[in-house]
Structure formats: C-alpha cells, structure tokens
Amino acid sequence: MELLWPLATFAFVTSITPGPNNIMLTSSGIWFGFLRSVPHMLGITCGFAVLLAICAAGIGSLVMALPVVHVLLKVMGSLYLLYLAWKLRSMGMGKAVDAAAKPMSFMAAALFQFANPKAWVMAITGAAAFLPAMQPVWLAIVVYCLVFSVVNLPCVSVWAGAGSVLRRYLTQPLWRNLFSAVMVLLTIYSALAIWW
Numbered sequence: 001m002e003l004l005w006p007l008a009t010f011a012f013v014t015s016i017t018p019g020p021n022n023i024m025l026t027s028s029g030i031w032f033g034f035l036r037s038v039p040h041m042l043g044i045t046c047g048f049a050v051l052l053a054i055c056a057a058g059i060g061s062l063v064m065a066l067p068v069v070h071v072l073l074k075v076m077g078s079l080y081l082l083y084l085a086w087k088l089r090s091m092g093m094g095k096a097v098d099a100a101a102k103p104m105s106f107m108a109a110a111l112f113q114f115a116n117p118k119a120w121v122m123a124i125t126g127a128a129a130f131l132p133a134m135q136p137v138w139l140a141i142v143v144y145c146l147v148f149s150v151v152n153l154p155c156v157s158v159w160a161g162a163g164s165v166l167r168r169y170l171t172q173p174l175w176r177n178l179f180s181a182v183m184v185l186l187t188i189y190s191a192l193a194i195w196w
Helices: 004-016 020-032 035-056 059-065 067-092 106-115 117-130 137-169 173-193
Strands: none
Touching: 004 117, 004 137, 020 035, 020 067, 020 106, 020 117, 020 137, 020 173, 035 106, 035 117, 035 137, 067 106, 067 117, 067 173, 117 137
C-alpha cells in the first residue's frame, strides 16, 4: 500500500493543477452547471485511463519518440484550445447559452485526452516513475490506472463545481467580461505553452 502513496500523490498534483481539461470543465460548469458536466468529467477520467494503460504498456514512449506524431498531437491540441478560446469569448460578449448548446459529451472528452499534451506528459511520466513493481505486469497496469482514476475524478470534479458556483456570480456584465477575458487568456496560454 505504501508503494501506491507516491502514485496517488502524483495523480493528485497533476490532476488538480490547471490544464486544458480543467479549464474546459470550469467553463462547462459555468455554462451548463455541475450535473450536465458529469459526462464530460467521466469522459476525461475514462479516456485518460485508456491513455494511462497505453503509456504503461510502453506504447506512449514509442508514440512520443516519433517526431511526426508528436507534432501532430501538439497541433491538434493547440487548434482545439484556440477553438475553445474563440467559443469562450462569447461569454464576455453577454451572449446567453443557446438552448441547443450541449456540454462536451463523454466520448468527445475521452477522445480529447489523446490530443491533450498535458495528459500525455502525465501518463508517460507516471508510467515511468510510478508504475507499481508487481507481477504480472498487466496487474500493475490495472492498479496504476485504477489509482490514478480514483484520484483524478474528484480532482476534475472540483473544477466543474467551481464553475457551477461561479455561474451565480457571473450574471453581471462586469464580472462576466472579466472572467471571460481571464479564461480566454488562460486557454490561449495553454495552446501556446504546448510548444515550449
């Protein structure tokens, strides 16, 4: 059990800190509320668990070693984040959420993990440093993915919850404009930071 504590700590620190997923969840909490953001949260955790398993099996290092794939992941991640920043700007313009608008689906959130550079770094670093030393290897991978997922889901939920709380305070144009500007800048920063 003491071997899992460093893994759980790593999972907590990397899951709770800001990144593309958490920025998107905060926005989802603001736009749609906590309950409607649940599929988005579950999609992140499940998609990330699959990415963790792939990286723990050694495929992640191989993918990242291929320059073309590495650049493609960065391009996809950056483009999606810039698209998200473009969508977030409307919040500051006082536009209400369209009745037909929907939060990110489970599948879209799960698939986004494969274009999220922070998720790749977390998965590869975690597999290299914290994969439990147990046999058979498949059991170590299952334990690794379960521990990370159990820690990850509450962490990402905090961001959606924070968004749903902020939703109440963003009814006034001044606060909505200020918050929107901050979220757009953070999202653009995330898109650019992928290349540093």
